Amino acid sequence: MSQQRINRRWLYVQRPAHESTAEHYQLDETTPAPTPADGELLIQAVWFSVDPYMRIQQSSFRTWEAPHPLNTVQGGGVVGVVVESRSPAFAPGDYVSAYTGWQLYATVAASAVRKLNPKDAPIEYSLGVLGMPGRTAYFGLLDAGKPKAGETVVVSAASGAVGLLVAQIAKIQKCRVVGIAGGQEKCNYLKSLGLDEVIDYKALPRSKDDVDYDAILAALKQACPQGVDIYFDNVGGTTTDAVFNLINLRARVIICGQITQYNGKLDSVEMGPRFLHRLIYTRATIQGILARDYVDRMDEMLPVMIDWLNSGKLKYEQTVVDGFEQLPSALNALFHGKNVGKMLVRA
Ligand SMILES: NC(=O)c1ccc[n+]([C@@H]2O[C@H](COP(=O)([O-])OP(=O)(O)OC[C@H]3O[C@@H](n4cnc5c(N)ncnc54)[C@H](OP(=O)(O)O)[C@@H]3O)[C@@H](O)[C@H]2O)c1
Incomplete structure (x- = not known):
């Protein structure tokens, strides 16, 4: 049962003046995993994306959206596995890409995720070259x-x-x-x-x-x-x-x-x-x-990118950091050029 699972969440608690480091976050490991409602999934994150835009949102002014609110889970893209499904379109074990942020477990509307087929491409590519x-x-x-x-x-x-x-x-x-x-x-x-x-x-x-x-x-x-x-x-x-x-x-x-x-x-x-x-x-x-602005044109891009990847015309690189607890430092590492290609954290 989801109630027996304890969540791990990085809460964004303080706006940085310069670099964003672990002191701007709080690691919460006391909250039970949420329970999905009708039409929702409970997913367990497997891969987390860290992206420079996260630092933009930590500023105090409005950009393409309001500033990231304090004392909430740091937003971000993830690849997760469905552990409970209350949607007929998904079953436990399905992989999805979702925007549920820096937490191990999250509930999300089935309509808000993209189902991934591991046979098409490595699932984490949906946070990078295919995302x-x-x-x-x-x-x-x-x-x-x-x-x-x-x-x-x-x-x-x-x-x-x-x-x-x-x-x-x-x-x-x-x-x-x-x-x-x-x-x-x-x-x-x-x-x-x-x-x-x-x-x-x-x-x-x-x-x-x-x-x-x-x-x-x-x-x-x-x-x-x-x-x-x-x-x-x-x-x-x-x-x-x-x-x-x-x-x-x-x-x-x-x-x-x-x-x-x-x-x-x-x-x-x-x-x-x-x-x-x-x-x-x-x-x-x-x-x-x-x-x-280009979300609706993914179907146009994906076959071309997959073809380039399969034919070797396009080389793809990832830098993988292991450990949920490394998320804040992995984000800051982008600002020190520690990555080649897409920076990811593996749960
Ligand atoms: N407009 C959009 O929708 C959109 C979407 C995605 C990304 N972006 C933007 O595109 C850029 C790249 O994003 P990404 O996700 O691909 O990140 P990324 O390039 O994988 O990582 C950031 C890179 O920036 C370089 N860098 C960091 N600080 C620097 C500095 N002070 N001067 C020069 N280079 C510096 C580092 O490489 P070096 O080792 O070469 O310094 C680092 O590896 C970011 O500015 C991001 O905000 C925009």
Whole structure:
């Protein structure tokens, strides 16, 4: 019976001023697992997603939704196994992807989950290449970026969950791809995937708490002799400031993420160079993208991504941290570049 199961829950209890660490959470191990109502499932989480957006939601202002409320379970995507079903569409043992956050057990409406078939792909791929990050990369690049063969595409955080996919999809589109990542090992890996140029921003001088503007600009000029047609921005900060010097006629700048800003800078505006005048001469566009806008187009993406994975055109990487208790530190590790590809926590 579910009443005999004791839940484990990471409650988000304090807004961080800078990095988010375990002190901003409380581990509750005293609450019984909930009981499903009609039409609901009780699921036990097997895989947890950790994503940079979680840090955005910990800020105190409204983004695409209200700030994450304090003293509630940290939200997030999971893959779970059904342990009790009060829906005819699911049976115990079925795997589902759900948004039930950092807790071991949760009840969820059957209509709010996606059933996973382990024969199609490893179940945890639904949190990465076949889920939200995959959708962001696929539609962000193809729908918003509209790449054409031969164009130069620059991708920041190129070795991460989204960036690694963007870089490879851009290569599949026959673009010239320049990846920016932290560390020689990551850059070597990106080169092995066929990227045309890589920039190790961590090998460049720093200024304040970001890569030095002149240094990243010089590296970008060298890597992009024909300028930049698409900039897929995952980081913001001085890297993005520098890219604007190189944008071509009708370039597309896709603002996917601004991870340099999430640890405290969202709440206090930081001014960078004023580059919007460049949009006049180039008639370039800047577009923000949001994964949720493409949820209804998953059926369009999944067969293509699965085909690329099966044919080896697309390599997929995951960094797995073991242990429910590691969730807060795994989230913060994203901000120190500890991952290659999708960061996951295994329960
Ligand atoms: N718009 C949307 O709907 C949407 C959806 C998903 C993700 N995103 C955004 O896309 C970006 C990537 O997300 P992800 O899930 O794929 O994460 P990720 O890239 O797997 O992990 C974050 C990476 O960012 C890099 N990074 C961390 N701090 C940095 C800094 N100060 N300067 C430069 N690079 C830094 C690290 O790589 P290095 O070792 O290279 O530093 C780290 O591995 C994030 O900004 C995220 O918010 C947006």
